[in-house]
Amino acid sequence: MTNRWMNSLKIGFTYIGTVVGAGFASGQEILQFFSLFGWWGTIGIMVSTVLFIWLGTRMxxxxxxxxxxxxxxxxxxxxxxxIGHWVSIFVGITLFGVTTAMMAGTGALFEEQIGLSFHVGVIGTAVLAYMVIIRGMEGILSINALVVPLMLLFMLLIGIHSWQTRDFSQLAQLEPSNHTGNWLFSALTYVAFNLAMSQAVLVPLGAEISDKNTIRIGGWIGGVGLGLMLLIGHIAMQLRLDQMITLDIPMALVIEVLGEGIKMFFLLVMWGEVFTTLIGNVYGLAANLESAVPVGKKRLMALIFICAYAFSLLGFPTLVSYLYPLFGYCGMFIIALLIVRKLPA
Structure with missing residues (x-):
């Protein structure tokens, strides 16, 4: 029983670490997909949580x-x-684009916040990520078991600070901002994009787990954890929405009043969220390309990192801003079929 719960925790943490990226840590994802819709954004988070539990487990x-x-x-x-072949090609292209964006993001983080070279950040992160993923799924599970509790602790600190400094009664009167769009469609798009992205890790992860109940418990842990993190971030945003809405990194407004130590913790968490997404993407890409590019899995992973580094120097993340919406719509078809298709016998 103890072993089942430990494995379930690892699955849940890996699920969270795969979904959560730099956009989540910065607060921008929570703001755009949920907080701009006011009270309806809270309902959207509840819907998203149910879908993350249900569909992530099915995947x-x-x-x-x-x-x-x-x-x-x-x-x-x-x-x-x-059709599945072409869907997988599109997923692979977008995974590579997001991988490039994650690597460029680590370079920017090191350069702008720590004062080190962009290249030191990208190459250092790539080398460390390579050392983790050559261990296979065991390495991914282990690093998420370390990083995700730090993410949860960070969000807990945000929640405690919001609780101590703000009047929560105002949440009941929140109105949507001047924002076009539908709260439900926004929530569905968020889940669709992230589940489509998470295929790269969740599918082979499920294949490596021998017990279906362990998978189900892990799916619940991951889905509920994602929902709680979204809700805490959403509440923190709503309490200062008029200020948050103009910022590129909305969470920075909360962090700056908590002191220099928390700021460094925030940077560590942000790097960790980039790192967990990066290793998941590269692992999934390598697993999918292994039969088409017969150079050995370790060499293939190294080749992906080298290519992503080269594209990050060319400003490739700009392309990802166009791929994200398309990938979200592709994800809609994936989650629709996850719902209607029976599980394999």
């Missing part, structure tokens, strides 16, 4: 039942061989 169970080595096998099952 891992499909990987388990198909014994899938990569996300392409699940896409073939969902869409059929021909």
């Amino acid at each position: 891992m169970l499909m990987g388990h039942l198909l014994q899938a080595k990569s996300y392409e096998e699940v896409n073939h099952y969902l869409f059929g061989e021909r």
Whole structure:
């Protein structure tokens, strides 16, 4: 029983670490997808939490039942061989784009916040990530078991600070900002994008776990954890929305009043969130490309890092800003089929 719960915690933490990235840590994702909708954004978070629990678990169970080595096998099952192949190619392109953006983000973090070279940040992070993922899924599980509790602690500090310094009664009267869009569609797009991205890790993770109940418990832990983190960040945003809405890194407004030590903790958490997304993306890409590029998995991973580093120097993250919405719509089809398709026998 103890072993099952430990494995479930690792699954849940890996799920959280795969979904949560730099956009989450900065507060920008929470702001755009939820907080701009006022009270309805809170309902959107509840809907998202239910979908993260349900569909994330189904995705891992499909990987388990198909014994899938990569996300392409699940896409073939969902869409059929021909369409599934093209969906997987699009997923791979976007994963590479996000990987490039994550690497460029680490360089910017080191350069702007710590005063070190952009190249030191990118290369140092890439080398460390490579050392983790050559250990396979065990390495990904282990690093998420270390980093995700730090993320949860950081969000808890944000929540405690908001509780102590603000009047929560005002939350009941919150109105949406002057923001076009629908709260429910925004919540669905958020879940769709992140689950489509998480395929790269959740599918092979499910295949490596022998017990279905362990997967189900892990799915609950991951989904509930994501929901709580979203809710805490959303409340902190809502209490200062008029100030937050103009900032590139809204969470910085909360951090700056907590002292220099918390600021450094914030930078560590932000780097950790980038790191967990990075290792998940590269692992998933390598698993999917292994049969098409027969150079050995370790060399293939190194090649992905080298190419991503090269593209990060060319400003490739700009392209990702166009791919994200398209990937969200693609994710809508994936979650729709996750709902209607029966689990493999």
